[in-house]
Amino acid sequence: MRPVAVVGIGKTAFGAFPDRDLRSLAVEAGQKALENGHADASQVEAFYLGNFAGPSFVGQNHLAPYISSAIGINGVPATRFEAACASSGSAFFHAASAVAAGLYDVVLVAGVEKMTSQPTPKVTEILAGAGDLCGEVRAGATFPALFAMIARRHMYQYGTTREQLASVAVKNHQNGAKNPLAHMRKVITMEQALAGKPIAEPLTVYDCSLISDGAAAVLIVPLERASEFTDKPVRVLGVAQTSDNVALDEKDDITTFRAVKTSAEKAYKMAGVQASDIQFAEVHDCFTIAEIIAIEDLGFVPKGQGGPYSLAGGTCLNGERPVNTSGGLKSKGHPVGATGVGQICDVVQQIRGEAGERQLKRNTLGLAQNLGGSGATSVITILGAA
Amino acid sequence: MNDLGSGTVYTETVVYSPPEAYVNDVPYQLAIVELTGGRRVTGRVDGERAQIGDSVKFAEFRNNVAFFRKTITRQQS
Numbered sequence: 001m002r003p004v005a006v007v008g009i010g011k012t013a014f015g016a017f018p019d020r021d022l023r024s025l026a027v028e029a030g031q032k033a034l035e036n037g038h039a040d041a042s043q044v045e046a047f048y049l050g051n052f053a054g055p056s057f058v059g060q061n062h063l064a065p066y067i068s069s070a071i072g073i074n075g076v077p078a079t080r081f082e083a084a085c086a087s088s089g090s091a092f093f094h095a096a097s098a099v100a101a102g103l104y105d106v107v108l109v110a111g112v113e114k115m116t117s118q119p120t121p122k123v124t125e126i127l128a129g130a131g132d133l134c135g136e137v138r139a140g141a142t143f144p145a146l147f148a149m150i151a152r153r154h155m156y157q158y159g160t161t162r163e164q165l166a167s168v169a170v171k172n173h174q175n176g177a178k179n180p181l182a183h184m185r186k187v188i189t190m191e192q193a194l195a196g197k198p199i200a201e202p203l204t205v206y207d208c209s210l211i212s213d214g215a216a217a218v219l220i221v222p223l224e225r226a227s228e229f230t231d232k233p234v235r236v237l238g239v240a241q242t243s244d245n246v247a248l249d250e251k252d253d254i255t256t257f258r259a260v261k262t263s264a265e266k267a268y269k270m271a272g273v274q275a276s277d278i279q280f281a282e283v284h285d286c287f288t289i290a291e292i293i294a295i296e297d298l299g300f301v302p303k304g305q306g307g308p309y310s311l312a313g314g315t316c317l318n319g320e321r322p323v324n325t326s327g328g329l330k331s332k333g334h335p336v337g338a339t340g341v342g343q344i345c346d347v348v349q350q351i352r353g354e355a356g357e358r359q360l361k362r363n364t365l366g367l368a369q370n371l372g373g374s375g376a377t378s379v380i381t382i383l384g385a386a
Numbered sequence: 387m388n389d390l391g392s393g394t395v396y397t398e399t400v401v402y403s404p405p406e407a408y409v410n411d412v413p414y415q416l417a418i419v420e421l422t423g424g425r426r427v428t429g430r431v432d433g434e435r436a437q438i439g440d441s442v443k444f445a446e447f448r449n450n451v452a453f454f455r456k457t458i459t460r461q462q463s
Contacts, residue, residue, distance in 0.1 A: 128405050140404070140408050140430060145416050149416070152399060153397040200401045200403065201400040
């Protein structure tokens with residue numbers, strides 16, 4: 001397998017954009033990634049798209065060639081990947097695997113979602129389609145409800161507290177306030193986070209990520225050709241995707257995501273690193289409890305210690321192991337199909353030293369964790385300075 | 387439909403922000419119940435709210451959804 005490098009990144013702002021359609025967002029991100037990688041659309045040999053529910057949110061199907069042709073990429077394979085909130089992480093995994101295998105040299109990977117054109121109960125229903133419709137969803141489960149049940153069990157087994165959950169939201173808003181592309185650029189206090197409107201007990205509105213529009217894209221090539229495109233290549237050291245049951249009631253232990261653990265083990269092995277080597281990470285904080293479980297499953301802290309570690313500041317910008325310096329899904333926004341590739345863009349930005357006032361000093365080895373549903377798909381990507 | 391018997395609450399939540407189909411039901415309690423025998427079922431808890439460890443008894447199916455009722459509060463250790 002050939003080493004692979006990210007040579008171009010491009011993101012739209014994440015937010016609510018009533019005047020923008022799905023395609024224009026994806027095209028903007030794709031063109032920015034090509035420009036950033038000093039490439040022309042005619043050089044692209046394959047287009048991989050991550051999108052969760054374009055057909056439900058906006059009615060459009062056949063999205064990959066619909067978008068790639070508008071970018072000016074024609075005649076090459078253009079394929080959409082759907083893996084709930086891990087859709088573009090999955091697209092990236094398959095694209096990087098194809099480049100590593102020698103199938104293509106120049107590949108554009110994009111992710112997009114246009115969510116805000118639907119009212120919240122409809123969005124909630126579309127998102128619930130990533131769960132088990134014949135079981136938990138029919139009973140009335142929403143994604144906040146599924147993660148609320150995960151949170152309750154984590155609190156029961158490990159003594160995790162409301163304050164520990166809220167500390168994740170407070171920290172991510174602090175970071176997101178400094179990110180010019182973030183959806184909700186405001187700082188929140190612990191008091192506000194604790195007093196939020198209840199969504200599904202014990203989660204309040206401040207424990208939940210945002211409903212957003214947005215797109216992200218990356219250009220990848222074999223490492224040996226990276227210098228043709230950029231003087232700041234970032235190497236894909238490890239990337240792995242694994243799966244697990246969709247329904248929450250089919251999992252033995254809901255306080256951990258088995259797929260996250262197995263994909264992390266594979267990615268660490270591929271990269272030749274250990275959890276303790278990872279300097280910073282973008283993790284999938286679709287809900288505050290998800291970030292706490294992520295840092296446990298990734299091996300950053302022992303099981304059950306995610307809450308205390310977060311409250312103590314271990315994951316802050318100036319903490320021992322910064323997590324979600326972008327603001328995470330909580331503050332940056334969560335256009336679900338764009339999230340996986342968006343996280344990769346954020347990690348690349350840190351490694352290149354382009355993160356502005358959020359820039360870390362220890363920035364040569366970062367990880368992106370993209371979760372689908374309540375853990376049925378997990379994609380882990382480890383990136384390092386080339 | 388058969389009687390699911392009794393079980394223990396493995397986890398639960400009370401939902402305030404519903405999907406479109408259940409806007410008239412909120413707030414409602416959703417739970418994963420571990421049935422005697424070990425199988426887990428996601429259903430609703432009617433009446434008194436139940437917490438993790440509480441015993442519940444199957445009441446009925448409504449539109450293929452299992453509804454339970456709390457019977458015994460978990461013994462505090």
